[in-house]
Amino acid sequence: MEKYNVYAARLLPKVDYLGSGHRACQGCGEVLAMRLVHKALGKNTIVASATGCMEIISSPYPESAWKVPWIHVAFENSAAVASGIEAGYKALMRKGKYPKRKINFVGYGGDGATADIGLQWLSGAMERGHDMVYVCYDNEAYMNTGIQRSSATPLGASTTTSPAGKASTGQQTWKKNMPEIIAAHNVPYVATVNPSYPFDMFQKVQKAAATPGPAYVHVYSSCPTGWRMRPELAVQIGRLATETGIFPLYEVENGVYRMTHEEGDLRPVRDYLKPQGRFRHLTDDLIDSIQARIRQDYRKLQLKVRMSQEERDGDE
Amino acid sequence: MPPSVDPKKPPQTLMQGNVAVAEAAIRVGCRFFGGYPITPSSEVMMRIAQLLRENNGTFIQMEDEIASICAVIGASWSGAKAMTATSGPGFSLMQEGLGYAYFTETPLVLVDVQRAGPATGQATHVAQGDVMQFKYGSHGDYYPIALAPWSVQELYDLTIRSFNLAEKYRVPVFLATDEAIGHARENIEIYEEFEIVDRVREGEGMPFGHDAPDGVPVMPAFGDGASLMVTGSTHNPQGFRKVDDPDVHNNLVTRLMRKTMDHVDDIVETEEYFLDDAEIAFFAFGISARTAVAAVRRLREKGVKAGLLRTRTLWPFPEKQITEVGKQVRALIVPELNKGMMASVARGYSQAPVHQINKTNGYVLEPEELIEYVEEELS
């Protein structure tokens, strides 16, 4: 696959529940991801969406793109709304008012909606154990309101509220690790996915939906507009994110860590940073320190995977 | 604290409204901003983030609006002049903190760039729908101050005034602006000198009480040496929690009310246009007052004796001024971008019948709409 810059995932289902004609920017990695998520979830799905780009671009008449029921309440609370939908449905199924069947209750949010304003609502939903899937579409800033930093913005990225310039080198803090935070809730399923790896993504979203109880899926979502890069790089940059170890693809199933896509030798992070305007100002020193931290985080993850493996081998 | 502007920079004249807020805040001594992005207010935050860095202040983008208002409260008690800016859904989330700030006499400035609600509404469109939320947004008896600018110049000037009133009365002050003014670009005059009021940090008396029933107590900062206790529960003049004494609660609620309501003459500002011989008058604020003044001029050309009472203060409400105008005219017309919020309050004070012109489609009123109303309903 390395030889090809662009390839079509022909083996995925043709049917779409997020239709075409929405208003996303050219090269939007987030809407590509959302479309793939819905291929995996299928039609028995109810969506509670947070405020954000995906809400805005998929809902305006006459460009509304949804073929499944969809509700937007506010910015911070899609996990709570999905909790209520799930609980209400379950009650009515228990009472025999609705036929018993498998429905995917899903909550959506961007990185801001998930890691900042909506974190406690998500934590509550995960802790209560609703049978739901929460999907975080992480484009690493508040894109809908004009590229402000979030706690998921990577170190060094220039945004309108972490501007790079004479006084600053852009975002000053390391990216909040959302998948780990949710894994610490001991939910049955956590996964990272990347639409540049559509089959891996498809399988994990299906697994998340099939898992009884809460599941969390963290989606890498490239944003050419906010990252100041060429739109045709949207998919390629996603591959670089994983190839450099910046966005490793893994899952945590009942506490067991597993890499779903192994990289041999990691590519230098420079390859990933270079095409993006938001990182243009980074000095060699800064890039080196980012490189060191990425290696360290990747290594930690590998150790968790190994520990999981050893535990499993020990059990056998 | 002297205003710190870079002397090398020539004063800007063409400015966006939201940017003017940030510029003015820095000059009046604001050194903390905690905020969260939301349309149509984000430019305030984006500009002040930069200005605070250049002026040794602190900007924090918080994780939501609840956190933003609470950080502003914390910064204010650390002694800094502090501000936040928001709109619609964010303003709603801040209400608990605002009630707390009022009850603990915490000076702060909140800029509400109003957009069309309720709920997410029309995020990018103008409205004046928060009139009641300024006054009744938090639970309990609540007498904060809300100022209403009608131009970019006034956004600048009233930002300064908001801080001064907040510091003087130890009260949260709302700068009640809207999308149309916030996003307008206009030429403004930036004067060299102006009055700057700072809270009294040292002096006689307790930090939460005063001998004068309408007095403002001293406000030491954390670290100033006083053993401060600050609580949103009912507290005695020292600040100790005292929730089961009926007198303590009643005295506190009453004193806080009198602190603003006994000073309405100092706080409330109105302006009159062509009122001397007016037979009908508009009563308006913010962007709708600009529509009204244009309508009045044209009505005068047509021989209609129309005038305008414009208020720069929403709360406390300009009761006296309305009463006076109500005695003089045969009709008071309130044009506003909501379903009649100010009109409903004006009815309580105006002897003349109060008419209302309301627009809630996300656009500003046009002078023609006002003229047409007068010609059809009042001639």
Ligand SMILES: Cc1ncc(C[n+]2csc(CCOP(=O)(O)OP(=O)(O)O)c2C)c(N)n1
């Ligand atoms: C309470 C509240 N605060 C702020 C906003 C403004 N707002 C709407 S969308 C958005 C940014 C969304 O960012 P993110 O969740 O990362 O999603 P993206 O647009 O980047 O996909 C913000 C700040 C709001 N609608 N409600």
Ligand SMILES: [Mg+2]
């Ligand atoms: Mg985002």
